[in-house]
Amino acid sequence: MNITRENIDALNAVVKVDIAKEDYSDKVEKILTDYRKTANIPGFRKGHVPMGMVKKQYGKAVLVDEVNKLLQDALNKYLTEEKLDVLGQPLPKQQDDIDWDGDNFSFEFELGLAPEFSVDIKSKKAITHYNIVADDKMIDEQVERIQKQYGKIVSQDTVEKDSEITGTFKNEDKDIDNTVTLTLDKFKGKATEKKFIGAKVGDVITLKTKGLYEDDHELMHALKVAHDDAHGLDIEVTFTITEINKRELADLDQELFDKLFGKDTVKSVTELKDKIKEDAEKQFVQQSDQKLLNDVTEYLVDNTKFDLPAEFLTKWMQVAGEKEMDEATAKEEYEKSEKSLRYQLIEAKIMEEYGVKVDFEDVKNSAKNMIKMQMAQFGQLNPSDKELDDIAARVLSNQDEVRRISEQVVSQKLLELYKEKANIKTKELSYDKFVKEVYGDK
Known part of the structure; x- marks a missing residue:
């Protein structure tokens, strides 16, 4: 067997593999001999089929299989020994004229070679690494969210700015009928907020979906419509109020601290804020x-x-x-x-x-x-x-x-x-x- 390489350029090469009869003949002969021992051919006793008939029936298939195995093994060994850094896998060149009745075979493969280059990690212009801190505003907002989450729900007669409003969005044409609980701060414009302030249970508020929320994904969840339908949706919907509540803030006491972090882990509002900041x-x-x-x-x-x-x-x-x-x-x-x-x-x-x-x-x-x-x-x-x-x-x-x-x-x-x-x-x-x-x- 002989393997040669022609470098087309720095990134492309062709490898030629020449396989001679002596490279595969012993292996093919052994496989055919084993076939002869086990072949079931009508008219012949098992193990007594003429070798000529075995070769005629199985010879070419065994030859092709063994040559391909030999070819792949030789190519992989060559790439390893030559330490060639290839991209992808070797591609066999199109060959329509392989004479499988001959003794010697030649195969060619295209190779894509990895480029030579150097890397400089240190840029001339500095790259920014951000140190993100939790400021007082963020910490205070998180404290309030915790107080709301663990606070009491108190029923209200009319909607106020900080109310939690439960109701149903409807639009018959689009088959929208979805009950949600919302807060006014989620709406995009002040005009929408004004429509709700002072409203009571049973009131029906008409709203335009276009520009109702800052993000169309909020609209998708509020109306329970498909993702694609929510984007650019411009229809009228009604919202029928069924419940109005206000959430009284929970006291910032030891009971709340223990509930949040385990017994005596946090013992004061200052420690609570420090923990929120750290997390x-x-x-x-x-x-x-x-x-x-x-x-x-x-x-x-x-x-x-x-x-x-x-x-x-x-x-x-x-x-x-x-x-x-x-x-x-x-x-x-x-x-x-x-x-x-x-x-x-x-x-x-x-x-x-x-x-x-x-x-x-x-x-x-x-x-x-x-x-x-x-x-x-x-x-x-x-x-x-x-x-x-x-x-x-x-x-x-x-x-x-x-x-x-x-x-x-x-x-x-x-x-x-x-x-x-x-x-x-x-x-x-x-x-x-x-x-x-x-x-x-x-």
Whole structure:
């Protein structure tokens, strides 16, 4: 057997595999001999079928099968020994003239080669890492929400600004008939609020759906209509009031603190606010870190320049999936996935250069931490190591879960690396200001 490679350019190559009769003949002969021993052919005793007849009936199929096995083994071994960093899989070149009655065979494969490039994690312009803090306004609002949640419900005769109003939205043409409980602060305009103030049980209020809520998703839930129907919906609905209540705020006393956090964990309003601040800022860290990871990723993709074997990868995408694509569809899919492919190569390069590795122990520990947090949400605060190990073993028996958790561990390790090596500046601001600065509005 002889394998040769012709480099077309830095990103494309063709590998030629020449297979001679001596490479496969012994194996084919052995398989046919075994067939002869077990073949059931009318007119012949088992094990006494003439070899010529066995070869005529099975010979070509066995030959093709063995040559293909030999070919794949040889190609994989060659790629490993030559340490070729290929993208996708080798693509066999179209060959319509294979003479399976001959002794020697030649096969050619196209290769897409990974590009050579370098990565500079440290950008010239500093990337912002946000330190999001819970300000007094947010903490006070959360305290009030807690007081409302645990407060008493008191019936009212008329609607006031802070009332909880239960009623039914209706529109016969659109088959809308949905009972909800709402508060006036959810509506977009003051004009709607004015229609409700002073209303009583039994009153019917007519409303226009266009502009009723800031977000059409709120309208979707209020009217119980389909997602697509809610967007741009412009009709009149009636709202018949069936109940009006006011929620008296719960006292900020030890009974409430114990109910929220367990006995004597929090003993004053100051400690309550400190706890709210601490819990909120823990949540913000995850959001801030994800933003940093996204921004560094974006920087690396935009500023790490290299070419890809686009034509080869498009051809590979045509045949790589469960269903073959036509050329136009494959080209469209390649263009959609090019950015992701570039980052995969960049990520692999960074992990190699900085020695970032993920082993099974990392994945297992991450799974156990995730399980521990989930159990804590249901009041199981001190699970034993055996419990965690048993649940983690069940989770990690699913290969999709192993892959998902592995990706999370890689992201976390890269995030730690970027915090250490990238050009990062820290900016402290409240959550409201973070949302406004990053997403453009509140």
